[in-house]
Amino acid sequence: MGGMLVVQKFGGSSVADPERIKRVAKRVVETKRAGNSVVVVVSAMGDTTDELIGLARQLSDTPSEREMDMLLSTGEQVSIALLAMAIENLGEAAVSLTGAQAGVSTNEVYAKAKITGINSERLDKELAAGKIVVVAGFQGRCANDDTTTLGRGGSDTTAVALAAAIKADVCEIFTDVDGVYTTDPRVVPRAQKLPSISYDEMLELASLGALVLHPRAVEFAKIYNVKLHVRSSFNHNTGTIVEEVASMEKEMVVSGVAYDLNVAKIAFFDVPDKPGIAMKLFSALAAENINVDMIIQSTMRNDVNDISFTIAKDELNKALQISDRIKQEIGTPDYDYDDSVAKISIVGAGMITNPGVAACMFEALANAGINIQMISTSEIKVSCIIDADSVKKAVKVLHTKFDLDVEEENSAAS
Amino acid sequence: MGGMLVVQKFGGSSVADPERIKRVAKRVVETKRAGNSVVVVVSAMGDTTDELIGLARQLSDTPSEREMDMLLSTGEQVSIALLAMAIENLGEAAVSLTGAQAGVSTNEVYAKAKITGINSERLDKELAAGKIVVVAGFQGRCANDDTTTLGRGGSDTTAVALAAAIKADVCEIFTDVDGVYTTDPRVVPRAQKLPSISYDEMLELASLGALVLHPRAVEFAKIYNVKLHVRSSFNHNTGTIVEEVASMEKEMVVSGVAYDLNVAKIAFFDVPDKPGIAMKLFSALAAENINVDMIIQSTMRNDVNDISFTIAKDELNKALQISDRIKQEIGTPDYDYDDSVAKISIVGAGMITNPGVAACMFEALANAGINIQMISTSEIKVSCIIDADSVKKAVKVLHTKFDLDVEEENSAAS
Numbered sequence: 060m061g062g063m064l065v066v067q068k069f070g071g072s073s074v075a076d077p078e079r080i081k082r083v084a085k086r087v088v089e090t091k092r093a094g095n096s097v098v099v100v101v102s103a104m105g106d107t108t109d110e111l112i113g114l115a116r117q118l119s120d121t122p123s124e125r126e127m128d129m130l131l132s133t134g135e136q137v138s139i140a141l142l143a144m145a146i147e148n149l150g151e152a153a154v155s156l157t158g159a160q161a162g163v164s165t166n167e168v169y170a171k172a173k174i175t176g177i178n179s180e181r182l183d184k185e186l187a188a189g190k191i192v193v194v195a196g197f198q199g200r201c202a203n204d205d206t207t208t209l210g211r212g213g214s215d216t217t218a219v220a221l222a223a224a225i226k227a228d229v230c231e232i233f234t235d236v237d238g239v240y241t242t243d244p245r246v247v248p249r250a251q252k253l254p255s256i257s258y259d260e261m262l263e264l265a266s267l268g269a270l271v272l273h274p275r276a277v278e279f280a281k282i283y284n285v286k287l288h289v290r291s292s293f294n295h296n297t298g299t300i301v302e303e304v305a306s307m308e309k310e311m312v313v314s315g316v317a318y319d320l321n322v323a324k325i326a327f328f329d330v331p332d333k334p335g336i337a338m339k340l341f342s343a344l345a346a347e348n349i350n351v352d353m354i355i356q357s358t359m360r361n362d363v364n365d366i367s368f369t370i371a372k373d374e375l376n377k378a379l380q381i382s383d384r385i386k387q388e389i390g391t392p393d394y395d396y397d398d399s400v401a402k403i404s405i406v407g408a409g410m411i412t413n414p415g416v417a418a419c420m421f422e423a424l425a426n427a428g429i430n431i432q433m434i435s436t437s438e439i440k441v442s443c444i445i446d447a448d449s450v451k452k453a454v455k456v457l458h459t460k461f462d463l464d465v466e467e468e469n470s471a472a473s
Numbered sequence: 474m475g476g477m478l479v480v481q482k483f484g485g486s487s488v489a490d491p492e493r494i495k496r497v498a499k500r501v502v503e504t505k506r507a508g509n510s511v512v513v514v515v516s517a518m519g520d521t522t523d524e525l526i527g528l529a530r531q532l533s534d535t536p537s538e539r540e541m542d543m544l545l546s547t548g549e550q551v552s553i554a555l556l557a558m559a560i561e562n563l564g565e566a567a568v569s570l571t572g573a574q575a576g577v578s579t580n581e582v583y584a585k586a587k588i589t590g591i592n593s594e595r596l597d598k599e600l601a602a603g604k605i606v607v608v609a610g611f612q613g614r615c616a617n618d619d620t621t622t623l624g625r626g627g628s629d630t631t632a633v634a635l636a637a638a639i640k641a642d643v644c645e646i647f648t649d650v651d652g653v654y655t656t657d658p659r660v661v662p663r664a665q666k667l668p669s670i671s672y673d674e675m676l677e678l679a680s681l682g683a684l685v686l687h688p689r690a691v692e693f694a695k696i697y698n699v700k701l702h703v704r705s706s707f708n709h710n711t712g713t714i715v716e717e718v719a720s721m722e723k724e725m726v727v728s729g730v731a732y733d734l735n736v737a738k739i740a741f742f743d744v745p746d747k748p749g750i751a752m753k754l755f756s757a758l759a760a761e762n763i764n765v766d767m768i769i770q771s772t773m774r775n776d777v778n779d780i781s782f783t784i785a786k787d788e789l790n791k792a793l794q795i796s797d798r799i800k801q802e803i804g805t806p807d808y809d810y811d812d813s814v815a816k817i818s819i820v821g822a823g824m825i826t827n828p829g830v831a832a833c834m835f836e837a838l839a840n841a842g843i844n845i846q847m848i849s850t851s852e853i854k855v856s857c858i859i860d861a862d863s864v865k866k867a868v869k870v871l872h873t874k875f876d877l878d879v880e881e882e883n884s885a886a887s
Binding site for chain 2: 111153
């Protein structure tokens with residue numbers, strides 16, 4: 060490889076201490092010396108973010124999100140400066156840029172900002188000067204010149220957005236595993252590394268808890284057609300390529316089994332069957348930036364419904380506060396929650412042309428004695444909410460059911 | 474006091490930990506609640522800068538100054554975010570601004586940038602909205618959008634520059650002593666706190682090692698006529714006011730005795746007496762941003778000179794490297810250095826109209842058996858380079874000689 064424009068993204072654990080930063084610098088310099096132009100996106104060093112949050116807690120129980128962004132964005136700023144120094148120490152010219160300097164514009168939603176545009180002028184200039192450009196992930200600047208952070212998956216998203224803006228040939232996402240697997244190799248030792256996968260499949264897998272790549276980043280990559288390469292920072296093996304696959308017949312109907320334990324369920328009972336009630340609830344949740352995943356509304360008796368929905372478990376407390384408020388406002392009898400649930404999903408572009416895949420999944424789960432609480436389907440995935448205790452069993456059962464097991468157990472992934 | 478526009482500056486030791494930040498927040502909120510508009514300028518927390526430098530050293534022996542500025546500027550960014558949170562926690566609206574956000578423009582001399590202008594638009598807007606504005610000292614943004622740090626005295630300078638830009642009524646410099654003293658109270662317990670002092674006197678005292686206020690900041694204050702109030706962060710006593718005194722007859726001929734141990738002397742021997750030699754040497758030092766203080770050139774024999782000059786002791790190594798280079802270039806026989814010297818100075822606006830003050834100083838030193846190595850004078854000060862071991866004796870002798878001793882020893886300063 061050579062003569063390419065490459066964006067490389069390294070997470071917080073890859074730059075956790077000076078030794079690891081040196082290792083990243085070496086890898087980046089190798090890529091540069093192979094004849095490529097390189098932009099590197101890094102996160103904050105290991106525990107930095109937690110330490111900064113700890114400091115903030117000592118000063119305020121409810122620090123404003125604006126000031127938290129001001130505080131937390133220093134984490135990546137330290138990483139980029141140190142990585143640039145390490146690269147320069149290896150004899151290559153480098154320049155570090157904050158999100159703002161790299162032209163990352165966002166909306167004004169502090170702590171969860173969305174990228175609204177990239178002005179790559181500075182980036183282009185530094186690359187043209189032959190420099191390795193080191194950009195702070197996870198952050199940007201909003202219209203009023205404030206620093207914002209992008210929230211979860213922010214560094215992945217930064218990398219993909221920059222790759223799109225500068226029309227990079229590939230965006231390499233470095234991680235501690237070898238690529239994207241048919242399922243979590245810690246649960247199923249016979250999981251396979253996928254050589255390539257489509258954006259949609261990756262999107263579903265990422266949304267469903269395959270933590271190797273954040274769904275926001277995949278979505279961005281899909282829209283701007285950025286070729287992703289998910290690979291290990293510990294070796295030079297080819298990982299998994301994520302790109303728009305020319306629509307050949309898919310070999311595998313199901314290409315992966317994903318699970319997510321960060322799930323909680325809330326159920327409202329006996330909600331009056333009047334227009335606007337559900338809207339009120341979900342608008343209130345949206346106003347607090349709580350993502351609702353599955354929603355089920357079932358008419359049980361005359362004039363009243365049960366409404367169940369799932370959210371990320373770590374937003375349960377916030378969601379319960381809102382639920383309390385809504386309960387008083389609409390005078391609904393009661394609600395309940397369950398935080399010992401999990402989501403299990405099968406994903407595959409081949410499902411579109413293969414009817415009966417969902418039924419096959421339900422049958423496998425039923426045969427294993429696993430009860431399904433909620434179901435949600437899309438063109439290329441089927442998800443079920445089940446009891447959290449059954450999730451590993453479910454993954455194994457489905458991985459076998461859909462012929463994903465390889466012959467020999469592998470230990471390529473940690 | 475009330476209805477004023479006040480800039481308050483707190484140094485790194487005042488914000489060294491969350492408890493101290495809370496104390497600063499309390500003081501700032503008091504000032505606000507007395508009816509004033511408040512801008513606060515803070516430095517990085519206590520040891521943060523040293524810790525960041527330690528990290529950088531692990532990655533490069535010679536980190537670039539640009540990347541050091543990127544790294545070190547995170548220190549103040551953490552302070553401002555935490556202080557803003559602490560203020561909000563006390564119920565007042567606050568907003569933190571980096572140097573760049575506060576409109577601090579600098580030249581492109583990394584690590585030692587000079588402020589070239591202030592755009593106070595954002596500051597004015599936030600003040601008009603009733604907010605306490607917390608600004609990162611020591612930093613700015615240069616024309617190419619890079620972050621720069623201002624070097625020594627940078628936070629004092631930021632505070633004064635902002636005060637000038639927003640036309641503040643007063644710029645309060647909080648410190649660990651009660652104000653400006655006639656000399657170092659640790660050396661002379663009978664030193665007096667000066668109720669007021671002119672910019673020129675303060676400038677000389679500051680230049681001469683009275684560390685309470687950096688000369689750059691005083692210079693700025695003088696040019697823009699910013700009233701300074703040097704006061705203690707531990708009590709509410711009035712400190713020392715620095716302002717342009719209406720030119721009445723000065724009560725005291727000498728208003729202070731200052732000393733500086735951060736001094737080293739370099740002497741070139743037998744330099745060919747040709748034009749441009751001295752220029753070559755001092756240009757080379759200036760190119761490396763080394764400030765030369767006193768210079769003495771003396772013709773000793775035919776066609777050759779001795780040239781001696783003083784610099785800050787902590788720049789001696791850099792200066793010696795340059796001296797080596799120059800020695801080879803101009804083929805001068807040899808040079809030597811002495812890092813066990815000190816500078817002792819007397820300062821007073823009244824000196825202009827009182828001839829013989831210098832002679833009086835030399836006499837007092839001679840009587841005390843202290844040898845003078847170099848002399849430099851201005852309209853309001855006389856400085857001598859003497860042996861470092863004699864400096865405390867010299868301070869005491871001069872403080873008494875010029876009638877600065879108070880009746881009783883004081884312990885107001887630490």
